[in-house]
Amino acid sequence: MIIFCPNMDEPYRDQQMKEMDKTFRAILERRRSIRRYLPEQVPDEVIKRCIEAAILAPSSSNLQLWEYYHVKSPAKKEALVKACMSQPAAKTAPNLIVVVTRHDYWKQRCDANLDFARKVAWEEPDDKPIRASTYFTKTIPTLYFDFLGIFGFFKMIFSFFVGLRRPMFREVRAGQVLTMSHKSVGLGAVTLMYALGAEGYDSCPMEGMDSRRIRKLLDLPKGAKINMVISCGKRADGGVYGPRFRLPVKDVFFEV
Numbered sequence: 001m002i003i004f005c006p007n008m009d010e011p012y013r014d015q016q017m018k019e020m021d022k023t024f025r026a027i028l029e030r031r032r033s034i035r036r037y038l039p040e041q042v043p044d045e046v047i048k049r050c051i052e053a054a055i056l057a058p059s060s061s062n063l064q065l066w067e068y069y070h071v072k073s074p075a076k077k078e079a080l081v082k083a084c085m086s087q088p089a090a091k092t093a094p095n096l097i098v099v100v101t102r103h104d105y106w107k108q109r110c111d112a113n114l115d116f117a118r119k120v121a122w123e124e125p126d127d128k129p130i131r132a133s134t135y136f137t138k139t140i141p142t143l144y145f146d147f148l149g150i151f152g153f154f155k156m157i158f159s160f161f162v163g164l165r166r167p168m169f170r171e172v173r174a175g176q177v178l179t180m181s182h183k184s185v186g187l188g189a190v191t192l193m194y195a196l197g198a199e200g201y202d203s204c205p206m207e208g209m210d211s212r213r214i215r216k217l218l219d220l221p222k223g224a225k226i227n228m229v230i231s232c233g234k235r236a237d238g239g240v241y242g243p244r245f246r247l248p249v250k251d252v253f254f255e256v
């Protein structure tokens with residue numbers, strides 16, 4: 001086990017960092033999208049630990065607009081497999097987790113951040129909680145609130161004109177703000193998959209699914225959006241469909 005301690009001796013710390021990097025890279029290399037699983041279930045406690053890891057992912061404004069549904073009821077699981085177009089990554093999977101973007105929870109999550117900032121105010125009496133308060137009572141509501149796209153339209157005009165003179169946030173329309181929420185939830189999803197990998201389990205992210213049926217299956221309101229479904233378990237022979245294809249770094253990384 002690697003225990004990182006910032007006060008440890010420098011050479012020892014370097015050695016620890018190298019080991020951490022090796023472990024991290026092994027986890028990255030190990031993860032492949034698995035389309036055929038063994039029947040063995042992922043134990044509940046493993047799933048719980050992986051969710052605890054997933055919620056450590058960063059999120060925009062720390063709103064944490066994510067929810068994870070481990071579908072355990074056999075009837076619901078069968079319906080979920082169907083909603084995932086009965087694709088092999090879902091059909092053969094012992095466990096299925098639905099990753100949900102709770103875009104509709106932005107107000108509650110602002111309040112949770114505010115409560116936290118107020119609690120911190122007792123311990124750190126500087127202006128941080130006041131700044132957090134303005135941020136979560138004015139800035140974020142201005143960005144997230146919309147009605148039939150009308151406010152979004154005016155926000156876009158406003159941001160265009162202000163943007164002529166100074167850098168200005170541009171993604172202000174309802175669809176763009178929803179994309180922002182999905183981005184953060186995707187970071188949680190990938191963290192979950194790497195956490196499963198670190199526990200020796202495999203996974204496959206799926207967006208080939210009927211989000212509407214899944215939302216109904218989970219009894220979720222319209223404001224909740226299905227981000228993706230993650231199947232997990234242990235890979236079976238032939239579970240990896242082919243060698244990994246990645247574009248060369250020179251095609252995707254630029255120094256400017």
Ligand SMILES: Cc1cc2nc3c(=O)[nH]c(=O)nc-3n(C[C@H](O)[C@H](O)[C@H](O)COP(=O)(O)O)c2cc1C
Binds near residue numbers: 034204228
């Ligand atoms: C957002 C997202 C959605 C995906 N949807 C599906 C899917 O519906 N079915 C599937 O078999 N694989 C799906 N994949 C897996 C990709 O096909 C896979 O990540 C890609 O081919 C690279 O292979 P690797 O994951 O083994 O490195 C999805 C991946 C991502 C990130």
